[in-house]
Structures are given as C-alpha cells and as structure tokens.
Amino acid sequence: MHPADPALSASATPPLAFESVGAGPTLVLVAGLGGLGRFWRPVAQILARDWHVLSFDHPGVGGSAPRGAQAIGSIAAAVLELLDAQGIRQFSCVGHSTGGLVAQALALDAPARLQSVVLSSTWARPDRHFRDLFALRRVVLERAGEGAYAVLGQLLGYPPTWYDRELAGADVPPWPQGDASRNALTAERIDMLLGYERADELPRIAQPTLVVGAADDQIVPFHHAHDLAQRIPHAQLLQLDGGHFVPATRPADYAEALARFLRGHG
Structure with missing residues (x-):
C-alpha cells in the first residue's frame, strides 16, 4: 500500500453520490479530474445492456461529501465502501485520466476483488x-x-x-x-494527481488489463498509454481517436471496445 494514501479499509465515512444502471456483473466507472459521475452517462447507458454499471462523484465533488484532503487512496477507499454497502464483492473497473490512478490503486491494493481493469487516457508517471x-x-x-x-x-x-x-x-x-x-478544490486535485505515482509497482498488477489511449490526446499523449502497457504484464493496448475525452466524443465506439474486452475477462 502506498504510504501517502489512506488505508483502503478506512472506517465508515459520508456516502457517495452515485448512479446505478443495468444488471449483471458490476462495472465501476471512475471519472477524471472533474470527478463527476455524469461524465459517464452516454457510455454507461450502452454498457448497462450487459453490466451493472456504477458511476459516482468523487469525495468532495458534486453531490459527494468531503472526506478530508483530496487523495487517490481516499477515492479508492470510497469505491470499496460503496460496493460494500451494496453487498458487492467482485467488480471490474474503468478509470479515465485521473480515474485511471484510482483504478491502478484498486488493482494494486484490492487485487482479490478486482476482476479486470481498463486504464483509459491515463499515465504511470508524469513526465516534464x-x-x-x-x-x-x-x-x-x-x-x-x-x-x-x-x-x-x-x-x-x-x-x-x-x-x-x-x-x-x-x-x-x-x-x-x-x-x-x-x-x-480543483487546485488541490491537480496537486493530488501530480503527487501520486506508483509506476514501479505496476508490474504487480495481475488482473486482465486493457490500456486505452487516443492518438490525438493533447492532455495525456499516447506515449503514456504505451508506457503503461509495457509496465503491466500481458496488458492489451488499444489506440483510438477522439481526443482526451474520447468517452464523450465517441461513446459508442468506446463502449464497444470496453465490452469486447470485458466479455473476455468477466
């Protein structure tokens, strides 16, 4: 566990604002720096045909109450608490941008619970x-x-x-x-993502992993996706076009790419 982050077994804290659609295996969608669950609505509606899809506002953002200082570990802990409250043990996770750091933390610190992981438009280590x-x-x-x-x-x-x-x-x-x-709060969240880095631990990720990047992403250029895929054993790498916010610009294509991967690793 990363020493700078709160323990994922933290005691009960204020509930998250979340949205839940569909039925089937549980799929948690974690938004990026903005932290709002509604970012995922177009994608969630498509994936809800085959999955129970959960999205949520990060702690302190939107309708979710604050939980102290902004930290990737706190968001990961909130995910597990949300699932525990619903009696859900096993799940898959899609993390986009900053949400990809949360997905990495879950894969590293709660491996028995995470079935598969998608790291979307995210990074292992911030370069200059x-x-x-x-x-x-x-x-x-x-x-x-x-x-x-x-x-x-x-x-x-x-x-x-x-x-x-x-x-x-x-x-x-x-x-x-x-x-x-x-x-x-936004400035604190920028500091949060710049201060989080566990690149050297990523080879421990054993779950089936899909890394998605966009060739025309100007915020997290595609070489970050390539770097992530090289660090995680047996990770698949997928390149799309559609900018950094490809779940918003190409929701149908994005959702279908996720569905193809998840069907093979449910």
Whole structure:
C-alpha cells in the first residue's frame, strides 16, 4: 500500500453520490479530474445492456461529501465502501485520466476483488511535459479563473472539429472567476494527481488489463498509454481517436471496445 494514501479499509465515512444502471456483473466507472459521475452517462447507458454499471462523484465533488484532503487512496477507499454497502464483492473497473490512478490503486491494493481493469487516457508517471501542462492549467485557474480554466481544458481535451460542432459559440467564451472554494478544490486535485505515482509497482498488477489511449490526446499523449502497457504484464493496448475525452466524443465506439474486452475477462 502506498504510504501517502489512506488505508483502503478506512472506517465508515459520508456516502457517495452515485448512479446505478443495468444488471449483471458490476462495472465501476471512475471519472477524471472533474470527478463527476455524469461524465459517464452516454457510455454507461450502452454498457448497462450487459453490466451493472456504477458511476459516482468523487469525495468532495458534486453531490459527494468531503472526506478530508483530496487523495487517490481516499477515492479508492470510497469505491470499496460503496460496493460494500451494496453487498458487492467482485467488480471490474474503468478509470479515465485521473480515474485511471484510482483504478491502478484498486488493482494494486484490492487485487482479490478486482476482476479486470481498463486504464483509459491515463499515465504511470508524469513526465516534464505533463507536469508543465498541469502547472500551467493551475496558473490559469488561479489567475484567470474558472471560466478560462474550463475553456482551456476543452480546447486541449476535445478534437478541434468536435469542439467547433458541440461546444463553440458565436461569441468569445465568458471568463467568470468562479467560486473561490471550488477553484481551491480543483487546485488541490491537480496537486493530488501530480503527487501520486506508483509506476514501479505496476508490474504487480495481475488482473486482465486493457490500456486505452487516443492518438490525438493533447492532455495525456499516447506515449503514456504505451508506457503503461509495457509496465503491466500481458496488458492489451488499444489506440483510438477522439481526443482526451474520447468517452464523450465517441461513446459508442468506446463502449464497444470496453465490452469486447470485458466479455473476455468477466
């Protein structure tokens, strides 16, 4: 267990806000830096044809109460508590971006419970490019505010044609400063992901693993997916197009790729 993270057997804490759809083997979907379970709704509705799909707001985000300082281990502990409350012992997990760190923690620290794992648009170890990008995003958040930070994330996270079609407006985007406490939480979560790294432990992951990356991802470039797949024994590597937020830009293709993998390793 990583010494910087709370124990995964932590005592009872405030419940998570979560969504549950479908029936069958349990599949937990873990969102990225934004931490909102609704990120997964288009994908969850497709996968719910064959799985019991759980998604949730990270502790302190959306409808979920805070559980102390933001930490990957705290999110992993919250996942296990949510499953325990529903009497679910075995599950598979899909972690996207920051959620991929949570999935790694679950694979390493609760191996008897995790049947298979998908690591999506995530990383093993932040390199200099990654650190500089997130440091810049933090500066934009603190100096220009929530609006500029959000638009920068969209410009980086979505393919240009998808952005123009789905997000862009006729006018220059608004740049509200946003709520100070919410901005501070986002900054803390950026520090959380930059401070978490267990790359040297990844060869211990024994569960069937699919690593998914997008060739046009500007936030977590594809070489991170390649690095992850090399570190985890027998991991499968899948390359898609669709930017960093490929579950949102190509939900049907993404869900089908996950389903093909999960059917073989349920």
